[in-house]
Amino acid sequence: MRTVGCLIFDGVRAFDYAVVGEVWARRPGVPAFDLRVCGPERTRVRLGGGLERVPDFGLDALAGCDLVVVPGVEDPGAPRDPSVLAALREVSARGVPVAALCAGAFVLAESGLLDGREATTHWALAPELARRFPAVEVRPEVLFTGGDGLWTSAGVAAGIDLCLHLVRAAHGQQAAATIARVMVTAPFRAGGQAQFIPSPVPEERGDDCLAAARAEILASLDHPWTVRRMAAAAMMSERSFARRFVAATGTTPLRWLLEHRVLAAQRLLEETDLPVDTIATRCGFGSAVSLRPAFVSRLGVAPREYRRAFRAT
Template sequence: MRTVGCLIFDGVRAFDYAVIGEVWANRATRPGVPAFDLRVCGPVGARVRLGGGLERVPDLGLAALAACDLVVVPGVEDPAARRPAEVLDALRAVSSAGVPVASLCAGAFVLAEAGLLDGREATTHWALAPELARRHPAVTVRPEVLFTGGDGVWTSAGVAAGIDLCLHLVRTAHGQQAAAAIARAMVTAPFRAGGQAQFIPSPVPPVDEDDPLARVRAEILAALDTPWTVRRMAAAALMSERTFARRFTATTGTTPLRWLLDQRILTVQRLLEETDLPVDTVATRCGFASAVSLRPVFVKRVGVAPREYRRTFRGREEG
């Protein structure tokens, strides 16, 4: 997934357009990140009016999307506006040809208008989810998640969730190390699971060492091989189980055990990419009984077996 097409047209949100550029524009100063070819495509010869009064002339026409490995649609300022027929036709053509398509925030309305979300689960900004469901009843709208998708079509919730989806797509295609390097350059969180709640009081968990939840999370990450339970976590935080679980979910947007599994799988990916440790050793270091018990969980979360993941992401060229 080296060649990425950013589809722009009148009304695209400038923030989402910038996010796509930050993630996939080639940066010589990002070691460990592949040399991406980001192609900004749109109606031929048109000066596209982005949100906020900005304008951008596409580098290439809509036909160039067919040669991309991934097409990303930014969010739009007005979800109710109708898109140009040529834009919708181009999306249908690339999707039919097997090119993965992703949308950020209200870009889901564009995919839905093109018919790409019929019969699928999708998300968008929580405030727009009821309208998406009303306009497109064939779409199963999930307003509670950060991003969702698979089988070639992806959608994300608003603002920061678009970054989460972009990093997820990089991680899926190029490994955790590449996604983490991009996140580090953007000074953003390297991993938030797609099933995490959209709307939480504190989108970024606090790092105050005096905060018992932050302290417990740090303790868990330093000892993933420990048989952690909610009871054990709560005891470390000096809280009751009910209070701990409620405060943890309110702070992170996910349950303690789901967060723990996310961190274990993420660490497994990093160790498979960066070390030559046997898979059994990687599994036990991350809290799994063995490679056998790790395999079904890893396959469900990542899509491939641990050994296949290692073969895919070890030894890839960085340029």
């Protein structure tokens, strides 16, 4: 996934356009990305905030990309250029993955690509997306969702999360971590994590206990962690622990544990020559057979295939 097309047209949000440029910029320590800014007829495009940009390529250049990213739009209800929608349908039919950030999901939905699929967008826009496109299964609670060539994200920071996820899946954790470090952003947030946390400032003592428990769990992923055992590590009852954990992290304890076990397995596959069974045991899966479905559901490939692909790049 070296050649990335950023599709721009009138009304694209300047922030999302800038995110694409930052994530797939050329810099030391990451693959030499070729970012193509594409637009209709290469005419001047009016971005949000009064900015303008002349695309470097026309819409036909999208067909030669390994990934196409659609930034969010300022007005989800504005009509789209039919040539933009046709271009998206064409590249998707060719098998090129397409990702939409924030309200860019409305553009994919208008093109028909999201019919019968799960999708998300900014939580405030999710009801409108569901109303206008009833064939789309809208998930307003998650940061990003997708697979099988089509991805959507929630607003603002979630767009960065999705972009880093796509880099991580194609080029490994080290590349994604390098980009995140330069951008001074979190290197990893799971797509199933809640878009916002209802209680962003938990009780100080509870937060300290939770932080200590999370650190203990991450240091011993091979242990047979249960919610009861996690709660004991945090010195809480199971009910209080589960409630405070969701309030502090936006996800459940077991979902958080699974995401970090997969992340640890991914890192060991990239950085070591350990057998997959050994990696599975170290990360708490017990065996390669148990690791495989969790790995495939999050990254789209089996552990051995991921290792071969990463080593090849």
